[in-house]
Amino acid sequence: MLAKVHSFGISGLEAYPITIEVDVANGLPSMTIVGLPDNAVKESRERVRSALKNSGFKFPPQRITVNLSPADIKKEGPAFDLAIALGILAASEQISPSLLREYLFLGELSLDGRIQSITGSLCITTSIKKDSFKGLLLPSKNAKEASLCGRLPIFPVETLKEVLYFLENPQSIPPFVLDKTLLLQKDHFDGDFADVKGQIYVKRGLEVAAAGGHNLLMIGPPGSGKTMLAQRIISILPDMTFEESLETTKIHSVLGFVRSHIGIIQNRPFRSPHHTASDVALVGGGPIPKPGEVTLSHNGVLFLDEIPEFRRNVLEALRQPLEENYVTVARASKTLRFPAKFMLIASMNPCPCGWYMDPQKGCNCNSYQIQKYLSKISGPLLDRIDIHLEVPALRSTELLTTTLQETSAQIKKRTTRSRDIQIKRFVNTPISANAHMNHKQIRQYCPLSNECKALLKKAIEELKLSARAHDRILKVSRTISDLAGSDNILPEHLAEAIQYRSLDRNWWG
Ligand SMILES: Nc1ncnc2c1ncn2[C@@H]1O[C@H](COP(=O)(O)OP(=O)(O)OP(=O)(O)O)[C@@H](O)[C@H]1O
Ligand SMILES: [Mg+2]
Structure with missing residues (x-):
């Protein structure tokens, strides 16, 4: 079965939308990532496999193909882990693909299923122009930075399990609200x-x-x-x-x-x-x-x-x-x-x-x-x-x-x-x-x-x-x-x- 998940990539200081397509088909167990991935993206394979298993899901013993589209831009970094994991769950019918349609997903996975922070979240939120999504799910450590700008609601998440619970119960995480007093805090200089x-x-x-x-x-x-x-x-x-x-x-x-x-x-x-x-x-x-x-x-x-x-x-x-x-x-x-x-x-x-x-x-x-x-x-x-x-x-x-x-x-x-x-x-x-x-x-x-x-x-x-x-x-x-x-x-x-x-x-x- 084929599943699609939406995410964002970064080129220079600008972000661009990426669609992650995952196909799970019968054949010898393997996982291939195409669409000009760098080494960190390729290694996603190992992180996603362990994160899924350690979060209580099955890593399908089938032939998995992941395509990062558009395929002509080099992709880098581990920020697509979460989207790839969700794509595999949908393509292997462990969750409904319709749950993923309305959100954007970003986050690196650790082997135990926790979601680690990513780089460039502010670039991403300032680049999101479309109102066609209900919100952006990203690591909670990036929530403050990402919410400085942009119009999409931000839902901070900590684990893969939490993401799946949220998709089925959207009330479980309220949209992140930035504490404006943070903007008044300045660093102190030692030298004078x-x-x-x-x-x-x-x-x-x-x-x-x-x-x-x-x-x-x-x-x-x-x-x-x-x-x-x-x-x-x-x-x-x-x-x-x-x-x-x-x-x-x-x-x-x-x-x-x-x-x-x-x-x-x-x-x-x-x-x-x-x-x-x-x-x-x-x-x-x-x-x-x-x-x-x-x-x-x-x-x-x-x-x-x-x-x-x-x-x-x-x-x-x-x-x-x-x-x-x-x-x-x-x-x-x-x-x-x-x-x-x-x-x-x-x-x-x-x-x-x-x-x-x-x-x-x-x-x-x-x-x-x-x-x-x-x-x-x-x-x-x-x-x-x-x-x-x-x-x-x-x-x-x-x-x-x-x-x-x-x-x-x-x-x-x-x-x-x-x-x-x-x-x-x-x-x-x-x-x-x-x-x-x-x-x-x-x-x-x-x-x-x-x-x-x-x-x-x-x-x-x-x-x-x-x-x-x-x-x-x-x-x-x-x-x-x-x-x-x-x-x-x-x-x-x-x-x-x-x-x-x-x-x-x-x-x-
Ligand atoms: N005007 C000054 N008032 C107080 N302390 C001074 C002053 N100028 C120099 N010092 C002392 O001398 C030290 C050395 O100064 P600094 O490293 O800034 O010199 P520099 O001009 O960068 O030298 P260099 O050319 O060797 O890099 C300082 O850490 C400071 O303790
Ligand atoms: Mg000097």
Whole structure:
């Protein structure tokens, strides 16, 4: 007999409907799964067999064929276990096939018949457009995440037996209702800017970057606090909007990074890949394309510590996402586009020994070594970084000071106020921060007085800045004037933005 069960699969960050057809026919006992299954799907055979037996059902000693349709998309993961098990029960006449028609099923089975959590449940619920189903049965651990969005009732289930009881007694499980207070819970950060002594100029640069979502590079000697400062940037970034939280949760959900007891990611992501990372790990890809670090940092921060240590091809792969805010992963069968609107924070020493240009300590490197080290950061990559900050070694007086430093909460108040201005400015557009303005928006929102124009012209000539650097200076100036609560870009705002670009001439010039 033939049975059909409905489920969903994931390709990239999108979900698509799958029909699982199961045929049980006379012949030598066997079970074949077709429809481009990966190894995890193929292994479903063993899990389903044990789960059925251990839940008190018969695994039919016949020839079983399972087809995952559409058959031309590669299927991966164990999320089809539940649907396959139900299909076998219906095809072997242990339950009525009509029971399965009106629901969607997702879940991995463990050998004892318990239903384990799956990845990408939020992507699935946001993709369900049809109202032709009565509800979605999925693992209870995924219920919170799945219910954030979508219109289909969600029925959380724990075991295969429970699913069958529910199908015959639909009142036994009420549809899941999300506790909205969960959406107010935020993670606490250990690090605070109050821990960082001195470095007033660097902290200001980080505040500007956080307010407008600008990319930033810190360069300085060992132990000057670059890593310490970068690790605290999340604590001064404005909170995510609900839409941003949903986008971020959807991405992390596909890789199974969403904690089931909360179900939503409220804190901006901070990703800090090691410098041995490959280009696929950074920008995404693989035989079944998966998002990389740049996509996991979407709406948050990608921190590349010791950036010259990263392989050149890995850094160059960042050029497209830094410019376009998305990554395109092309494969023979299909091209996928992953969002990648992140803030790049990079840190580096100025030379192999780390003390080049330091007024206190001498540098041991020769000019060839310094050039070679700095040239690991290519011109085009440097051009895409809006703010360059020199982080000097801390003087002993600063280090021993007992003066109270400004806390992250105080700084965050200012960056949030500035971001609110930006959100209002870009209402009804896909962007919400100055750093993501396109050329047209720059012309519209960054008009300059004659005095400012003269100042910028002089800077472009003296620092030999590119057209891209010109645009990026205007964006940073807009953020500085928003922080100051000024409608217009004033010469002092522009001068500060220019100063953040002058470093590439000092070091790379
Ligand atoms: N401004 C500061 N205030 C307080 N402590 C500091 C400061 N700067 C550095 N430190 C101390 O020095 C340690 C080392 O700093 P950090 O690792 O951030 O340096 P770094 O600039 O990243 O060095 P490297 O170039 O070697 O990676 C910190 O963990 C902290 O204890
Ligand atoms: Mg460091």
